[in-house]
Amino acid sequence: MHIRRFPMNSQINVYAFLTQMTQYYGVTELIKSRELENDELRPLYMDFQATTPMDPRVLDAMLPYQVNYYGNPHSRTHAYGWESESAMEKARKQVADLIAADPREIVFTSGATESNNMSIKLLEETIRQDTSLVSVMTVNNEIGVRQPVEDIGRICRSRNVFFHTDAAQAVGKIPINVSDWKVDLMSISGHKIYGPKGVGALYVRRRPRVRMEPLQNGGGQERGLRSGTVPTPLAVGLGAACDIAQQELEYDHSRVSMLANRLVRKIMSEIPDVVMNGDPEQRYPGCINLSFAYVEGESLLMALKDVALSSGSACTSASLEPSYVLRAIGTDEDLAHSSIRFGIGRFSTEAEVDYTADKCIQQVKRLREMSPLWEMVQEGIDLKSIKWTQH
Amino acid sequence: MAASTAQVLSLYRKLMKESSKFPSYNYRTYALRRVQDAFRANRSVEDPKMVEQLLNQGRDNLDMIRRQQDNNPTHLQVV
Numbered sequence: 001m002h003i004r005r006f007p008m009n010s011q012i013n014v015y016a017f018l019t020q021m022t023q024y025y026g027v028t029e030l031i032k033s034r035e036l037e038n039d040e041l042r043p044l045y046m047d048f049q050a051t052t053p054m055d056p057r058v059l060d061a062m063l064p065y066q067v068n069y070y071g072n073p074h075s076r077t078h079a080y081g082w083e084s085e086s087a088m089e090k091a092r093k094q095v096a097d098l099i100a101a102d103p104r105e106i107v108f109t110s111g112a113t114e115s116n117n118m119s120i121k122l123l124e125e126t127i128r129q130d131t132s133l134v135s136v137m138t139v140n141n142e143i144g145v146r147q148p149v150e151d152i153g154r155i156c157r158s159r160n161v162f163f164h165t166d167a168a169q170a171v172g173k174i175p176i177n178v179s180d181w182k183v184d185l186m187s188i189s190g191h192k193i194y195g196p197k198g199v200g201a202l203y204v205r206r207r208p209r210v211r212m213e214p215l216q217n218g219g220g221q222e223r224g225l226r227s228g229t230v231p232t233p234l235a236v237g238l239g240a241a242c243d244i245a246q247q248e249l250e251y252d253h254s255r256v257s258m259l260a261n262r263l264v265r266k267i268m269s270e271i272p273d274v275v276m277n278g279d280p281e282q283r284y285p286g287c288i289n290l291s292f293a294y295v296e297g298e299s300l301l302m303a304l305k306d307v308a309l310s311s312g313s314a315c316t317s318a319s320l321e322p323s324y325v326l327r328a329i330g331t332d333e334d335l336a337h338s339s340i341r342f343g344i345g346r347f348s349t350e351a352e353v354d355y356t357a358d359k360c361i362q363q364v365k366r367l368r369e370m371s372p373l374w375e376m377v378q379e380g381i382d383l384k385s386i387k388w389t390q391h
Numbered sequence: 392m393a394a395s396t397a398q399v400l401s402l403y404r405k406l407m408k409e410s411s412k413f414p415s416y417n418y419r420t421y422a423l424r425r426v427q428d429a430f431r432a433n434r435s436v437e438d439p440k441m442v443e444q445l446l447n448q449g450r451d452n453l454d455m456i457r458r459q460q461d462n463n464p465t466h467l468q469v470v
Binding site: 045053056057059060251346347348349 | 413416417418420421422425428455456458459
């Protein structure tokens, strides 16, 4: 059907217009007309674990430091330096407050990967007979499972072992308290919490002291732990993202849970043989990994080309091997190849979730129709009992 | 000056109007929804100091949205 173009800069109330459009045309056309507004076809974004868009409030906080307030925060002799340093320290406090830490325990880095590397280097430098390092992800980025960090922290503290956690997917999404959790080192990523890319932080406990060796040497910034000019606009962005996350934590969590339930319930009620990977209780709701039996994951992703999804984590998406996480939790090889990760975030809407669910159901049904394996299952054949002949 | 219903409603209308101007579908729907939910959640706040504080937050957010309209023009695309 022909979609009419509506000019973006007309004086009509866009919200009322969108509501009307939904009533007349239904969701599919609504989403397509949104795409046409921008003169290019862009898929719905359902991959919030890979990265997140910046919150407009974060951009608002960062811009002055990209334009007018461009001083080096380590310049001690003039106002440009002082105002930049003041912004950096304010951001440091915002990050610390989100995880119940002291600002002196936060080191700005280029991202969670650098923070992770710094923590591992600590092990190499200070290892003694009786010390080691435990490193655990707080929330897994592929299946959304939340690890029992409080218990791990307690055990590590009692055995005098350092405890590091990569909290990139957990910060700002679940309440974090580094004291309660007895965490010694924590990695934080900016672009996973609606902040800018290229910045992160490392929490380094002061009491009891965690002695660190720097990964990067130079001018001695960040207490000598991480030399290099701290990028004030990025640090301010990270701070603002943390501040907003703290305010919005409850609201976002309940909304994401609602949307996640909506998606999963819709899909599972319409098609059989769908498995959710990972613990159903101990999880962050916004990361949903589903395996669709008798459907190949990559082909389903291609079929859902107007929704931005992923199978497995972005870090390993170049390889064709199934996810190591799924293998680790004991998923069958064939189910591991059939998995898709749905990411829901702060900006996801009911319309997007409904469209994704509908499209997913439609495409899974279509792909299964074409599958000889599915045909055999329908006839009651147990696939595990088949002796495949060798060619 | 005590905050009146008229002031609250006026702020609400301004926020909704500015929020509807985001060209990005996700930002627009988020702003509209968030403003609506925030006003609803604080509907029964009585303490005048609290009301004033919330209204100031609302006004700050309104300024922020207005500023951000200039950062999200439709022509902001990769060339």
